[in-house]
Amino acid sequence: MGSTSSEQQKNLLSKIATNHGHGEDSPYFDGWKAYDENPYHPTKNPDGVIQMGLAENQLCFDFIEDWIKRNPQASICTTEGIQEFKDTAIFQDYHGLPAFREAVAKFMGKVRGERVRFDPDRIVMGGGSTGANEMITFCLADPGDAFLIPSPYYPAFDRDLRWRTGVQLLPIICESSNDFKITKAALEMAYEKAQQANINVKGLMIINPSNPLGTILDKETLQTIVSFINQKNIHLICDEIYAATVFSQPKFISIAEIIEGDGSCNPNLIHIVYSLSKDMGFPGFRVGIIYSYNDEVVNCARKMSSFGLVSTQTQHLIASMLSDDEFIGKFIIENSNRLATRYKNIRRELDKVSIGCLKSNAGLFCWMDLRKLLKEPTLQEEMVLWGKIIKEVKLNFSPGSSFHCYEPGWFRVCFANMDDETMEIALKRLQKFVKRSKEKRCGSKEEILQKQSSAKHLIS
Amino acid sequence: MKWLSRKVTCNSHGQDSSYFLGWQEYEKNPYDEFQNPNGIIQMGLAENQLSFHLSESWLSRNPDAAGFKRDGESIFKEIALFQDYHGLPAFKNALVGFMEKIRGHKVSFDPKKLVLTAGATSANETLIFCLAEPGEAFLLPTPYYPGFDRDLKWRTGVEIVPIHCSSSNGFRITQSALDDAYKQAQKSNLSVKGVLITNPSNPLGTTVSREELSLLINFVSAKEIHLISDEIYSGTVFDSPDFISIVEELKDKNLEDTDVWNRVHIVYSLSKDLGLPGFRVGAIYSNDEIVVAAATKMSSFGLVSSQTQYLLSAMLSDKMFTSNYIAENQKKLRERHDMLVLGLQEVGISCLKSNAGLFCWVDMRHLLSSNTFEAEMELWKKILYKVGLNVSPGSSCHCTEPGWFRVCFANMGEETLKLSLQRIKAFVESTMTSNNDVGAYSQRQSPRNSRRRSIPNWVLRLSSHDRESDR
Numbered sequence: 001m002g003s004t005s006s007e008q009q010k011n012l013l014s015k016i017a018t019n020h021g022h023g024e025d026s027p028y029f030d031g032w033k034a035y036d037e038n039p040y041h042p043t044k045n046p047d048g049v050i051q052m053g054l055a056e057n058q059l060c061f062d063f064i065e066d067w068i069k070r071n072p073q074a075s076i077c078t079t080e081g082i083q084e085f086k087d088t089a090i091f092q093d094y095h096g097l098p099a100f101r102e103a104v105a106k107f108m109g110k111v112r113g114e115r116v117r118f119d120p121d122r123i124v125m126g127g128g129s130t131g132a133n134e135m136i137t138f139c140l141a142d143p144g145d146a147f148l149i150p151s152p153y154y155p156a157f158d159r160d161l162r163w164r165t166g167v168q169l170l171p172i173i174c175e176s177s178n179d180f181k182i183t184k185a186a187l188e189m190a191y192e193k194a195q196q197a198n199i200n201v202k203g204l205m206i207i208n209p210s211n212p213l214g215t216i217l218d219k220e221t222l223q224t225i226v227s228f229i230n231q232k233n234i235h236l237i238c239d240e241i242y243a244a245t246v247f248s249q250p251k252f253i254s255i256a257e258i259i260e261g262d263g264s265c266n267p268n269l270i271h272i273v274y275s276l277s278k279d280m281g282f283p284g285f286r287v288g289i290i291y292s293y294n295d296e297v298v299n300c301a302r303k304m305s306s307f308g309l310v311s312t313q314t315q316h317l318i319a320s321m322l323s324d325d326e327f328i329g330k331f332i333i334e335n336s337n338r339l340a341t342r343y344k345n346i347r348r349e350l351d352k353v354s355i356g357c358l359k360s361n362a363g364l365f366c367w368m369d370l371r372k373l374l375k376e377p378t379l380q381e382e383m384v385l386w387g388k389i390i391k392e393v394k395l396n397f398s399p400g401s402s403f404h405c406y407e408p409g410w411f412r413v414c415f416a417n418m419d420d421e422t423m424e425i426a427l428k429r430l431q432k433f434v435k436r437s438k439e440k441r442c443g444s445k446e447e448i449l450q451k452q453s454s455a456k457h458l459i460s
Numbered sequence: 461m462k463w464l465s466r467k468v469t470c471n472s473h474g475q476d477s478s479y480f481l482g483w484q485e486y487e488k489n490p491y492d493e494f495q496n497p498n499g500i501i502q503m504g505l506a507e508n509q510l511s512f513h514l515s516e517s518w519l520s521r522n523p524d525a526a527g528f529k530r531d532g533e534s535i536f537k538e539i540a541l542f543q544d545y546h547g548l549p550a551f552k553n554a555l556v557g558f559m560e561k562i563r564g565h566k567v568s569f570d571p572k573k574l575v576l577t578a579g580a581t582s583a584n585e586t587l588i589f590c591l592a593e594p595g596e597a598f599l600l601p602t603p604y605y606p607g608f609d610r611d612l613k614w615r616t617g618v619e620i621v622p623i624h625c626s627s628s629n630g631f632r633i634t635q636s637a638l639d640d641a642y643k644q645a646q647k648s649n650l651s652v653k654g655v656l657i658t659n660p661s662n663p664l665g666t667t668v669s670r671e672e673l674s675l676l677i678n679f680v681s682a683k684e685i686h687l688i689s690d691e692i693y694s695g696t697v698f699d700s701p702d703f704i705s706i707v708e709e710l711k712d713k714n715l716e717d718t719d720v721w722n723r724v725h726i727v728y729s730l731s732k733d734l735g736l737p738g739f740r741v742g743a744i745y746s747n748d749e750i751v752v753a754a755a756t757k758m759s760s761f762g763l764v765s766s767q768t769q770y771l772l773s774a775m776l777s778d779k780m781f782t783s784n785y786i787a788e789n790q791k792k793l794r795e796r797h798d799m800l801v802l803g804l805q806e807v808g809i810s811c812l813k814s815n816a817g818l819f820c821w822v823d824m825r826h827l828l829s830s831n832t833f834e835a836e837m838e839l840w841k842k843i844l845y846k847v848g849l850n851v852s853p854g855s856s857c858h859c860t861e862p863g864w865f866r867v868c869f870a871n872m873g874e875e876t877l878k879l880s881l882q883r884i885k886a887f888v889e890s891t892m893t894s895n896n897d898v899g900a901y902s903q904r905q906s907p908r909n910s911r912r913r914s915i916p917n918w919v920l921r922l923s924s925h926d927r928e929s930d931r
Contacts, residue, residue, distance in 0.1 A: 012653075012686070012723065017590040017754035024757065061537040068528060068536055077519045077526025077771060085519065086512040090871075092579075092737040127578050127762035128543075134761050138615055142465050143594075164589055164615070164758070202465075235463075268463070283543040284766030286578075300468040306610070307582045308762035312738030317767065 021163035026155050031386075031396040040394070042421065050426045053396040055211065055364045056417035057245065057281035059338040060331065064281070067327050074320035076313060088312045094305050096125050100315035103322035104289060108274060110328060111244040116256040118291060124301040126288035127308025129241050129275035133160045135304050136271055136290050139297050140235050141167045141202040147237070148190050149205045150174050150182045152212055152403035152410070161205070170194050170201070176369075176407055179358060180213055182206070182221055187228050203235030204228070209242040209252065212403050212412035213367050214360030216246060222258045226265050237271045244279035244332055245416075246362040247340035259293070267293035276318065278364060279335070285314045339364070342415045342423065349427040353434040357413075364416040368397070371409030373437050382408040393433045395426055473610045478840060480606070482850040491848065491876070501880045504850040506662065506818045507871035508696070508735040510792040514785050515734070518775060525774035528767075535770075542766040545759050547576040551769040554776035555743060559728060561782060562695045567707045575744040575755040576769070578762030580692050580729035583742040584611045584656075586758045587725055590751050591686050592618045597650040598688075599641045601625050601633050603821075603857035603864070605662045612656070621645045621652070624860050627823075630812060631664055633657070633672045638679050654686030654723075655679065660693040660703065663857050663866035664821045665797075665814030667697055673709040677720060686723045695733030695786055698794035699815035722748040730772070732818060734785075739768045793818070793870060796877065800869045803881035807888040818870040822851070825863030827891060836862040847887045849880055 023029075031053045040048035073080040076088045091097060101120040108118045126132025141147065143166025149157065151171040161169055172190040174180040187204075194201045206225065208217045217225075229236045238255040246252040255272060259265045272291040277283035287310050290301050310318075322328060346366060347357060358367040374381040379401055386399040389411075400410035415423065482504050491499035519526055528536040542548060552571040559569055577583040592598065594617025600608065601623040613620060623641040625631040638655075645652045655676060659668040680687045689706040697703040706724055715721055726745040731737035741764050744755050776782060800820055801811050812821040828835040833855050840853040843865075854864035869877060 012591075012684070013748075013750055013754070014590055014593050017750060022754070022757040056541060058537070058541065061540070064540075065534050065536045068534070072527060075526050075528070078523060079520060081526075082516055082519055085516055086509070089512070089515075089736045089738050090507055090509060092731070092740075127582075128760075131578075131761040139465055139468055142467075145465075159757075159760070164761075233463075277543075282540045284540050286543075286763050286765050294464075296464060296468060300464070300473075303473045303610070304467075304615070306579075307585055307615075308578045309740050311740050311765035311768040313768050313771065314765040 016164055021159065023155065023158040023163070026158075026402050029155075031390060031398060034390050035396045038394075040422065047394065049390065049394045049396050050422060050429070051396050051417060052414045052426060053398045053412075054417050055278065055414050056283065057278055057335070057339075057364050058417050058419075059342070060281060060335050063331060063334055064321075067321065067324070071320060071324070074317050076316050081316075084316065088316050091312045092309070094125070094302055094309060096123070096310065097312060097315045097319060099319040099323070100310070103319040104274075104287075107322040107328060108243075108289075108291070111279065111332060112252065112254045112256065116254060116260055118256070122291050122293070122298055124290040124292070124298060125305045125308070125310045126273075126290055126301075127310075128277060128283070128286040128288040129239065129273050130156070130160050130288065131286070131308035132273045132275065132288035132290045133157070133237075133239065134163075134165060135301055135308070136237055136273060136292075136297075137161045137165045137167050138304060139300050140237075140271075141165065143167065144200070145202040146170050146194055146199045147203045147205045148172050148187070148194070148201060150180075150186075150207075150210075152180070152400060152405035153205075154207065154211045155398075155402045155404075157205070167202075168199060169205075170199065171404055171406075172204075173406055176358075176410070179215070180210075180367075182217070182225065184224050184228065187225070191228075191232060201232070201234055203237055205237045205239065207239040207242075208255070209240075209246060209362035211242065211363060212365060212398070212400075213358055214363035214365055215358065216250065216252050216362050218250065219253055219258070222253060222255065223262075226255075226258055226262060229269055230265055233266075233269075235269045235271065237273060239273045241273065241275040241278050242363050243274070244335060245339055245364060247336045247343060248361040250361065252362065268296075269294070271297060280331075285318070286310060287314065287318060339416060345423070346413075346415055346427065349431065353431045355430075355434055358410075365412050365414040368411045368413045369409065370411055371407075373434070374409050377408050379408050385409075386411070389433070393429050395429060467615060473614050477606050477609070478837070478853050478856045482840075482844055482852065485844055486850040493875070498848065500844065500848045500850050501876060501883075502850050502871065503868045503880060504852045504866070505871050506732065506866075506868050507737060508732055508789070508793075508818050509871050510796065511735060511785060511789040514781075514788055515736075515775070518778065518781050522774060522778075525771050528770070539766045539770050542769075543763065545576075545756055545763060547574075547764070548766065548769040548773055550777070551764075551773035552576065554773045555728075555730075555741075557779075558776045558782055559694075559745075561779075562733070562786065563703070563705050563708060567705060567711060569745060573745055573747060573749075573752055575746075575752060575759055576764045577742040577744060577755075577759050578740040578764060579731060579737070579742040580690065580727050581607065581611050581742065582740075582759075582762040583727045583729065583744045584608070584688070584690065585616060586755050586762075587688055587727065587744055587746075587751075588612050588616045588618050589758060590754045591688075591725075592616065592653040594618065595650070596653045597621045597645050599623050599638070599645065599652060599655045601631075601637070601657060601661075603631070603663055603854055603859035603866075605658060606852070606856045606858075608656070618653075619650055621648070621650060622858055622860075623655070627812075627861055627864070630666070631661075631821075632669065633675060635675055635679075638675065642683065652683065652685055654688060656688040656690065657706075658690040658693070659706065660691075660697060660816035662693065662817060663819060663852065663854075664812055665817035665819055666812065667701060667703050667816050669701070670704055670709065673704060673706060674713070677706075677709060677713065677715070677724075680723060681720045684719070684723075686725065687720075688725050688727060690727040692727065692729040692732050693817050694728070695789065696793055696818060697816040698790040698797065701815065703816070722746075725751065733789075736772075739772070740764060741768060741772065796869045796874075799874070799877060800867065800881070803878075804884065807885045809884070809888065812864075819866050819868040822865045822867050823863065824865055825861070827888070828863045831862055833862045839863075840865070843887070847883050849883060 035049045040050045072078040101123040105118040105120040146168040274289040276287040397411040491501045556569040597619040728743045730741040852866040
């Protein structure tokens with residue numbers, strides 16, 4: 001009766017269950033593991049690793065908690081809200097609570113400065129944007145098909161868009177020489193490469209504002225992209241989950257604004273993915289949204305959303321919160337201001353040690369340029385540097401290679417998931433490390449010069 | 461070029477089935493005691509609305525759990541940020557405790573082997589993704605829950621091959637039915653990866669017997685395949701025989717830590733037992749650590765809201781509340797069940813003898829104009845449009861015998877159930893009258909109907925076969 005060998009055991013399971021398509025062997029997650037094993041705490045573990053690899057928005061909870069206290073009826077389980085408990089608890093209609101969809105549609109419009117309106121009937125729920133991204137992929141592409149995606153991009157897309165769907169991701173290479181902007185040439189090159197390899201491209205995925213860059217797409221780039229997808233007759237999925245994290249000029253332009261003004265664009269190709277995880281700081285609530293201009297996709301995605309509906313308890317809370325116009329108006333501004341302050345602070349401290357970041361105006365992170373700390377511009381050296389940053393400096397940064405960045409030396413550094421004191425300590429650690437690295441380099445430069453001059457002395 | 465995926469354009473979502481069409485008709489004309497007293501009464505929705513007063517009373521006594529507080533202090537931030545796919549430890553511990561209680565503490569569960577998912581819908585799909593490749597198959601006893609066509613097949617590409625069960629033995633699973641199904645799969649060149657049972661059964665409302673469990677364990681052992689036991693109705697058993705979980709049977713047979721132990725997986729949910737379908741709380745329990753690891757990662761696509769985990773960890777940790785809830789709930793279910801069964805008996809309609817679930821499996825074969833699925837559809841439409849009751853026809857559950865209907869009893873008030881019984885009574889009486897008139901007429905017609913195919917095309921499209929079996 002003995003137990004099956006692990007090889008036999010694996011054969012009993014699917015390929016999906018036993019392959020590495022979940023992508024968790026990436027250094028992106030290794031850093032998290034290092035943090036989990038030795039997490040920083042101001043008093044209990046002051047020498048621990050500071051988590052700067054998690055794009056969370058923790059800056060406005062005091063604001064939100066105040067609203068929660070003042071609005072007990074938003075929770076269906078409090079004395080004030082309990083009369084709605086039963087109806088909410090049994091409601092499992094995949095259309096979602098009408099009040100929830102209306103509130104989300106309104107919020108999306110507000111975040112875009114009321115420049116566009118969203119139709120609540122096109123709002124489809126997903127299990128967080130993770131679930132929503134996978135779902136839209138299932139709707140638009142078959143196994144073996146491909147999406148083009150500008151690199152660098154969020155590491156978990158490898159799992160979300162590919163793992164169970166069997167769809168491929170083909171990078172559109174973006175370079176630091178033009179601030180990683182998406183160019184027509186890069187789009188065409190990626191498409192051409194796919195054609196040559198006989199891969200059927202079904203769509204283009206963009207993340208705007210960008211993770212990991214923290215930049216927004218300008219109008220010209222968006223228009224180039226829209227022309228491109230129309231010409232090729234492929235879908236455009238715009239992941240806009242960082243829309244409300246834009247903290248300085250230029251203002252955010254949603255794809256919704258582009259297509260509303262452009263009669264030549266086929267709306268059936270346009271789909272938006274949204275979530276409250278970043279803008280509001282509620283990753284635990286799993287509020288993911290697909291907004292599609294294609295009726296067939298809305299219908300299909302709605303049926304699929306059965307696999308990841310938002311808990312009605314949460315729908316009810318969110319409906320209540322996002323309908324409070326005054327609160328939301330203030331929140332959007334406060335959120336933006338606090339992110340701006342954090343960003344300015346980091347840039348100032350990094351300037352002191354001549355470390356630059358890509359100029360950005362959104363997101364919960366900066367795209368830090370540590371190329372000059374590399375011994376050589378190679379992936380191996382990026383990994384060596386990253387190892388040092390985790391083990392010696394005790395900061396969990398995310399290496400650019402985990403984002404499929406083709407140029408070594410870039411790191412994504414999150415800044416909104418900690419308080420001011422921790423941020424200060426993290427920056428000090430980084431400053432010390434940079435100074436030490438420079439001294440070492442200067443030191444070795446001096447050694448080289450000395451050796452060179454002794455050599456000359458010997459020769460002469 | 462095809463714009464959308466095949467998943468959009470196929471109908472594997474199963475929603476063209478009468479099961480869902482009935483819901484749509486209900487939504488167009490829903491019964492309301494005051495506003496629409498002639499509307500359609502929903503009896504096609506397996507919901508448990510009988511025990512909300514118990515949950516509501518608990519909530520009013522436990523304001524902290526509801527208001528994001530612990531010991532009076534706000535922990536909103538901690539909850540809002542919690543997205544770890546391992547789940548809130550307190551919640552998993554509480555859920556495992558609840559599952560053990562329902563099983564009379566005859567088995568114990570390890571929270572580390574539990575994976576949380578967005579409802580049993582997501583749990584079932586996730587397990588299939590873990591256990592089978594596209595084109596492989598799972599065997600399911602018929603009749604089965606219509607939603608399985610979507611949950612198990614749609615995005616996974618896996619096929620369902622039915623294990624035909626018949627009324628001749630109370631729809632019990634037999635060795636020959638299992639063997640036939642396996643052979644049928646082989647004939648269709650489908651590699652069978654496992655069997656999925658629902659215990660207690662939906663739509664039958666019966667608990668699976670010890671003999672059947674034993675049969676299944678022997679079968680999956682011999683074939684070296686998986687067994688998924690969907691036990692989402694385990695807390696709704698209101699009468700003997702007692703519920704026997706698959707893990708209890710494995711334990712009784714001393715099969716712990718054997719190969720088959722690792723190939724048995726349980727699906728659970730709080731949608732039926734606690735009446736909280738909106739909260740999307742599902743779970744997979746498996747002894748196979750690779751399955752647990754893979755399913756945990758996959759649960760990223762449908763995690764349980766941390767707000768809900770926090771609330772329910774408090775609720776389910778309250779042992780007094782859960783004991784009382786389980787007992788009270790079962791009592792109420794039994795009362796409702798008896799009301800429906802007796803009411804139907806009075807008009808000559810019998811039900812399969814059942815001891816669980818939120819519905820009865822009703823025998824209306826004698827009301828069919830002929831022993832065909834066309835006649836079943838005819839009857840169903842009459843019941844929907846003329847009688848004003850949305851019941852689920854057996855064909856939508858892949859039943860191979862026409863004339864059976866699933867009728868839910870726990871999703872409405874007592875008065876509404878009484879009204880639905882009155883409507884059925886009126887319908888049966890009028891049918892008797894007109895049958896007496898028509899009976900002679902129909903005997904003069906050609907026996908065309910009986911020569912028609914006994915399973916309609918759209919039912920076949922939902923299953924793995926293109927053509928009916930030789931049954």
